[in-house]
Amino acid sequence: MARLTEDQLISRFFAPLATASGARGLTDDAATLSVPQGQHLVVTTDALVAGVHFLPDDPPDLIARKSLRVNLSDLAAKGARPLAYTLCLALPENWSEDWLARFAEGLRQDGEEFDFALLGGDTVKTPGPLTVAVNAFGMTPTERIPRRDGARPGDSLYVTGTIGDGALGLLTRTGRGDLDALPEEDRSYLTRRYLLPQPRSALAGAVLAHASASMDISDGFVGDLAKLLRASQVSADVELEAVPLSRAVRNACAHDPACLERALTGGDDYEILCAVPLGERSVFEGMARAFGVPVAWVGTVTSGDHPARFLTADGRERTFSHGSFSHF
Amino acid sequence: MARLTEDQLISRFFAPLATASGARGLTDDAATLSVPQGQHLVVTTDALVAGVHFLPDDPPDLIARKSLRVNLSDLAAKGARPLAYTLCLALPENWSEDWLARFAEGLRQDGEEFDFALLGGDTVKTPGPLTVAVNAFGMTPTERIPRRDGARPGDSLYVTGTIGDGALGLLTRTGRGDLDALPEEDRSYLTRRYLLPQPRSALAGAVLAHASASMDISDGFVGDLAKLLRASQVSADVELEAVPLSRAVRNACAHDPACLERALTGGDDYEILCAVPLGERSVFEGMARAFGVPVAWVGTVTSGDHPARFLTADGRERTFSHGSFSHF
Numbered sequence: 323m324a325r326l327t328e329d330q331l332i333s334r335f336f337a338p339l340a341t342a343s344g345a346r347g348l349t350d351d352a353a354t355l356s357v358p359q360g361q362h363l364v365v366t367t368d369a370l371v372a373g374v375h376f377l378p379d380d381p382p383d384l385i386a387r388k389s390l391r392v393n394l395s396d397l398a399a400k401g402a403r404p405l406a407y408t409l410c411l412a413l414p415e416n417w418s419e420d421w422l423a424r425f426a427e428g429l430r431q432d433g434e435e436f437d438f439a440l441l442g443g444d445t446v447k448t449p450g451p452l453t454v455a456v457n458a459f460g461m462t463p464t465e466r467i468p469r470r471d472g473a474r475p476g477d478s479l480y481v482t483g484t485i486g487d488g489a490l491g492l493l494t495r496t497g498r499g500d501l502d503a504l505p506e507e508d509r510s511y512l513t514r515r516y517l518l519p520q521p522r523s524a525l526a527g528a529v530l531a532h533a534s535a536s537m538d539i540s541d542g543f544v545g546d547l548a549k550l551l552r553a554s555q556v557s558a559d560v561e562l563e564a565v566p567l568s569r570a571v572r573n574a575c576a577h578d579p580a581c582l583e584r585a586l587t588g589g590d591d592y593e594i595l596c597a598v599p600l601g602e603r604s605v606f607e608g609m610a611r612a613f614g615v616p617v618a619w620v621g622t623v624t625s626g627d628h629p630a631r632f633l634t635a636d637g638r639e640r641t642f643s644h645g646s647f648s649h650f
Numbered sequence: 651m652a653r654l655t656e657d658q659l660i661s662r663f664f665a666p667l668a669t670a671s672g673a674r675g676l677t678d679d680a681a682t683l684s685v686p687q688g689q690h691l692v693v694t695t696d697a698l699v700a701g702v703h704f705l706p707d708d709p710p711d712l713i714a715r716k717s718l719r720v721n722l723s724d725l726a727a728k729g730a731r732p733l734a735y736t737l738c739l740a741l742p743e744n745w746s747e748d749w750l751a752r753f754a755e756g757l758r759q760d761g762e763e764f765d766f767a768l769l770g771g772d773t774v775k776t777p778g779p780l781t782v783a784v785n786a787f788g789m790t791p792t793e794r795i796p797r798r799d800g801a802r803p804g805d806s807l808y809v810t811g812t813i814g815d816g817a818l819g820l821l822t823r824t825g826r827g828d829l830d831a832l833p834e835e836d837r838s839y840l841t842r843r844y845l846l847p848q849p850r851s852a853l854a855g856a857v858l859a860h861a862s863a864s865m866d867i868s869d870g871f872v873g874d875l876a877k878l879l880r881a882s883q884v885s886a887d888v889e890l891e892a893v894p895l896s897r898a899v900r901n902a903c904a905h906d907p908a909c910l911e912r913a914l915t916g917g918d919d920y921e922i923l924c925a926v927p928l929g930e931r932s933v934f935e936g937m938a939r940a941f942g943v944p945v946a947w948v949g950t951v952t953s954g955d956h957p958a959r960f961l962t963a964d965g966r967e968r969t970f971s972h973g974s975f976s977h978f
Contacts, residue, residue, distance in 0.1 A: 329877075344693075344793075346797070349798065349799070349881060350728075350797050350798055350799075350865075350881075351694060351724045351727060351728060351798070351865050351866065352692050352693060352694035352724050352725065352728045352730070352788075352795070353692070353693045353694070354690055354691065354692055354693070354790075354793050354795060355690075355691040355692075355693050356690065356691070356793065357685055357691065362682055362683075362684065363682065363683040363684070363685065363691070364680050364681070364682055364683075365672075365680060365681045365682070365683050365736060365769060365770055366679060366680035366681070366770060367736045367737075367738055367770055367771060367772050367785065368738075368772050369738040369740060369772045369774050369783065370774075371740055371774055371775070371776045371777075371778070373777050374774060374775060374776065374777070375774070396679045396680050397680065399679060400678075400679060400680045402680070408693060408695045408785055409695075410695055410696075410697040410738065410783035410785075412697060412699055412781055441693060442693055442694060442695055443695060444695050444696050444697045444783070446697050446698075446699055446702060446703070447699070447702060448699045448702065448778060448779065448781065449699075449701050449702070449778065449779060450699075450776060450777065450778015450779045450781070451776065451777060451778045453740055453776065453778070453781055455697065455738035455772070455783040457695065457736055457738075457785040460680075465672075465682050465684065467680070467682065469674070469678050470677065470678055470679070471677070471678075537678075537679050538679065549657075553677060553678075
């Protein structure tokens with residue numbers, strides 16, 4: 323079968339996604355991006371590599387959606403509304419039109435769901451694994467977005483959703499670990515959560531208005547919390563019982579207690595971790611409810627530069643041998 | 651030797667380059683990008699893969715600078731002033747701190763030369779080749795940037811610099827082709843031009859003010875001209891004698907006439923091709939002189955949808971078997 327040229331490939335699969343006016347249907351060398359008066363641009367970028375961040379045989383539409391969602395998750399944690407993205411796609415020799423059509427369908431789906439338009443990109447071939455680099459643009463009405471370094475003693479710590487699904491989902495997806503005894507329903511839930519994280523874009527407004535510090539949890543709850551506390555030069559007491567776990571993770575932990583450590587320190591959550599001053603808790607919780615995003619109080623920021631203390635229900639302190647996931 | 655963590659790697663090599671205020675020293679998950687009142691943002695992205703766009707053993711500082719320059723070239727062709735960039739770097743297993751230090755030094759050097767600050771990025775590991783994806787931001791005082799589709803019959807066609815150095819430089823760099831008979835001075839000139847293209851940022855203002863259509867030549871003069879003409883629904887008469895060639899390319903063509911076709915159709919020029927209305931020629935040429943960018947008139951835009959005619963000095967038409975470089 324004759325291969326599409328790069329221009330054909332772009333016009334067939336990607337141009338239909340380039341709905342932003344400045345993208346000009348991807349027919350030019352650059353796009354223009356207009357930022358509405360009074361709005362500020364938030365920029366973040368995350369790359370995913372086959373065999374490192376996803377499995378080469380993951381469904382192409384889910385690879386595409388995960389590529390967008392890990393970036394959307396960063397925007398949400400910074401209180402920004404999704405605006406547009408650029409895409410650099412390095413395709414291995416064995417790409418097929420069918421694969422690419424399904425990949426583009428994934429982009430289309432999440433582009434619509436999150437009102438996130440393709441602005442431009444580059445498609446190159448690689449002798450290595452599929453690599454997807456997304457550069458995401460969001461907007462906020464203020465430059466004072468929540469950073470990692472704003473948490474203050476007395477603030478409450480919150481996380482969205484549930485923690486550890488992604489880390490255990492990697493095990494169910496790959497068949498590693500010993501989770502075969504889990505009900506099929508739990509296993510497929512965990513796999514799905516690994517393949518398709520849920521960016522908490524609906525919480526962006528509440529985070530922007532009420533969080534003193536915020537980040538998304540991508541390298542594990544314990545390690546990312548440590549990063550936020552270090553940046554803020556504070557510590558924290560965390561109630562382990564309060565950390566929200568899905569039924570599937572609870573079942574896995576009942577089956578194998580080692581799963582708890584993996585759930586709390588593994589990566590791929592893409593939930594928001596944020597600190598909220600005491601006086602803003604009820605408004606923050608109210609907004610989260612109004613926007614349908616589950617949030618859970620998990621502890622309190624304290625003063626000092628010692629690592630966070632993780633307290634069990636009986637008041638004992640628990641430590642973790644692995645802090646967080648690191649690529650290097 | 652213990653490997654640096656991702657955070658250490660970022661703070662040691664990349665944070666010093668993040669001089670834009672919104673980059674916050676790369677200590678957070680996202681950056682803010684402020685666009686001055688009345689300015690518009692131009693966005694472009696280009697990825698380079700080892701073994702495809704450069705050789706794995708090219709000097710790391712030149713790989714870094716080429717990664718920026720292919721993007722700077724796009725900004726220049728669109729009349730935009732460089733503002734900032736994000737960098738996604740996929741590092742193979744065998745990276746070393748020395749390699750990375752030299753790569754970062756290349757970024758620093760061109761960042762200073764082009765006033766182009768690192769805004770954010772992502773560093774991941776890859777089981778494949780080194781891959782560098784840059785997302786570049788430029789500014790213009792108007793949204794009406796020169797596109798590919800604005801050329802009109804009667805406009806003059808210009809190119810900057812010289813054509814074909816990069817394509818022949820790939821041969822001298824790799825030892826392929828038969829250019830050993832060239833003087834060492836010519837060979838090292840060509841290799842250098844392949845390794846380190848010269849973005850024509852100084853011409854951005856003239857292009858913005860006077861070009862009816864513009865693009866950078868990355869996939870070969872003949873093929874990229876065809877793209878510009880097709881987008882503009884016009885044709886052109888090109889005087890082959892007028893296409894500016896370096897002494898090294900002229901020497902190579904004297905040695906092997908097949909070099910001319912390679913020079914005119916090969917890639918990696920990163921020069922600007924633009925169309926300028928007749929009445930603006932003298933001002934455009936004057937601005938180019940004032941800003942020290944060599945420009946050469948190479949032909950005239952004509953009406954019709956036939957391919958460009960390439961005319962030799964004796965008035966005959968020449969055709970090329972390969973139109974342009976395509977990755978797929």
